[in-house]
Amino acid sequence: xxxxxxxxxxxxxxxxxxxxxxxxxxxxxxxxxxxxxxxxxxxxxxxxxxxxxxxxxxxxxxxxxxxxxxxxxxxxxxxxxxxxxxxxxxxxxxxxxxxxxxxxxxxxxxxxxxxxxxxxxxxxxxxxxxxxxxxxxxxxxxxxxxxxxxxxxxxxxxxxxxxxxxxxxxxxxxxxxxxxxxxxxxxxxxxxxxxxxxxxxxxxxxxxxxxxxxxxxxxxxxxxxxxxxxxxxxxxxxxxxxxxxxxxxxxxxxxxxxxxxxxxxxxxxxxxxxxxxxxxxxxxxxxxxxxxxxxxxxxxxxxxxxxxxxxxxxxxxxxxxxxxx
Amino acid sequence: xxxxxxxxxxxxxxxxxxxxxxxxxxxxxxxxxxxxxxxxxxxxxxxxxxxxxxxxxxxxxxxxxxxxxxxxxxxxxxxxxxxxxxxxxxxxxxxxxxxxxxxxxxxxxxxxxxxxxxxxxxxxxxxxxxxxxxxxxxxxxxxxxxxxxxxxxxxxxxxxxxxxxxxxxxxxxxxxxxxxxxxxxxxxxxxxxxxxxxxxxxxxxxxxxxxxxxxxxxxxxxxxxxxxxxxxxxxxxxxxxxxxxxxx
Numbered sequence: 336x337x338x339x340x341x342x343x344x345x346x347x348x349x350x351x352x353x354x355x356x357x358x359x360x361x362x363x364x365x366x367x368x369x370x371x372x373x374x375x376x377x378x379x380x381x382x383x384x385x386x387x388x389x390x391x392x393x394x395x396x397x398x399x400x401x402x403x404x405x406x407x408x409x410x411x412x413x414x415x416x417x418x419x420x421x422x423x424x425x426x427x428x429x430x431x432x433x434x435x436x437x438x439x440x441x442x443x444x445x446x447x448x449x450x451x452x453x454x455x456x457x458x459x460x461x462x463x464x465x466x467x468x469x470x471x472x473x474x475x476x477x478x479x480x481x482x483x484x485x486x487x488x489x490x491x492x493x494x495x496x497x498x499x500x501x502x503x504x505x506x507x508x509x510x511x512x513x514x515x516x517x518x519x520x521x522x523x524x525x526x527x528x529x530x531x532x533x534x535x536x537x538x539x540x541x542x543x544x545x546x547x548x549x550x551x552x553x554x555x556x557x558x559x560x561x562x563x564x565x566x567x568x569x570x571x572x573x574x575x576x577x578x579x580x581x582x583x584x585x586x587x588x589x590x591x592x593x594x595x596x597x598x599x600x601x602x603x604x605x606x607x608x609x610x611x612x613x614x615x616x617x618x619x620x621x622x623x624x625x626x627x628x629x630x631x632x633x634x635x636x637x638x639x640x641x642x643x644x645x646x647x648x649x650x651x652x653x654x655x656x657x658x659x660x
Numbered sequence: 661x662x663x664x665x666x667x668x669x670x671x672x673x674x675x676x677x678x679x680x681x682x683x684x685x686x687x688x689x690x691x692x693x694x695x696x697x698x699x700x701x702x703x704x705x706x707x708x709x710x711x712x713x714x715x716x717x718x719x720x721x722x723x724x725x726x727x728x729x730x731x732x733x734x735x736x737x738x739x740x741x742x743x744x745x746x747x748x749x750x751x752x753x754x755x756x757x758x759x760x761x762x763x764x765x766x767x768x769x770x771x772x773x774x775x776x777x778x779x780x781x782x783x784x785x786x787x788x789x790x791x792x793x794x795x796x797x798x799x800x801x802x803x804x805x806x807x808x809x810x811x812x813x814x815x816x817x818x819x820x821x822x823x824x825x826x827x828x829x830x831x832x833x834x835x836x837x838x839x840x841x842x843x844x845x846x847x848x849x850x851x852x853x854x855x856x857x858x859x860x861x862x863x864x865x866x867x868x869x870x871x872x873x874x875x876x877x878x879x880x881x882x883x884x885x886x887x888x889x890x891x892x893x894x895x896x897x898x899x900x901x902x903x904x905x906x907x908x
Contacts, residue, residue, distance in 0.1 A: 521796070530821045
């Protein structure tokens, strides 16, 4: 192995948290393997580049091109390919978010490289990177190695810890002018719609989800008020989404989103295997259910046996008292 | 339109997963296999596009002979043609993508659909990888799609919202729940599908890019403390989250 390259995404004048997690993962791999690690950002700004330094990344390449003023996955892959070649990097890390999961395999294909997605562990063993990845919606996990010279990985969000070094470092920033034409821009983002005021389950530290036990869309305000007391995002089980009570964007589980928040609160969710698959890597799981034999109680840290219609408002009140939210 | 749909054969999502005797793959005993649920949205979208614009829908899978069962299901949903690219031992995604690319290069599809992910290895890599091998654009995790004037306009889920992506045809679309409601095969079509031909193809071989070393069942130790719904116990829960877990 020669050099690690990390794909960085800016957010305002900072980097996305998932990018900081990827830098931290690169730092420990680089230390273990005794190789350098650098970052690549597309149309980044000075503050974003500097922010990478707080996580120990001293070298950042800022690739600038006007065709990337609106994001294009095809053009981004082309830029990355050029930078990887010019830097002679052979270990490429992406955050496993919507953008990374779309871009990483395209870059791997350009490099004819092996790719491991959604990794939850990366370590060096006998000079090889051994990656750990959940499969079958987290019901099992595999360890695997990539055989090609160039190796591409994406990292599951909120699994690798982003840690600042607390040391001042001298940054080296290189501006890079990629070679792009309109033909590279076969797909591009033409509009963006934010869920105003609503936190996404994929970005939340705490998630409060409701299941069939909530009995109807009109009762979901209970879940929402508990979520607001925690400062949490609202999630839902498949039953709730299929019944049309909540949008699919909130569905947690095998055919919804896979999440790993610090706290997952399951209200009136029995714990079907498909739901557990989507949240089993949460750090702490709280279950509220009136059926003491519900499978969710077998996988929770704290379980409350009781009717959610009385427990949830009480809990919301007490949490609110503590958090002041 | 020449429409290609890539599908894969996976254990039913309710399956309890156990590690098989080789320690690297699952125990396949007693498993019921199905079309990967997201692939059904791909088949449905392909069929709707054909119903609107005319053309043919071809379902393709890479797998062992047993995978003919999911191709029969696709035929029962009324795809025009089914193709099995034979792979008797489990191969990595690079192999699958290369073989789908080989086939696509022969038939020149206008659009390729597939599920957002195959719910076995959950890698979400096939659309981008295949697209790159074919020099096409792709859009992943699409929940709304319009095809007009030689381009695809796709809405896809991203963190905290949605984005609209425009892609020129030919392109690859990976399908998310919400894109459509897949049809159930009708009994006469299920009967007819049984005798329809399935084209068998020999695969091209590739180097093994990824080697699985082992598989395990994760068993995170949980605290497992069960409380009642009394006021005292709910106070205790808040205390535990605050003082023990230090989350709030």
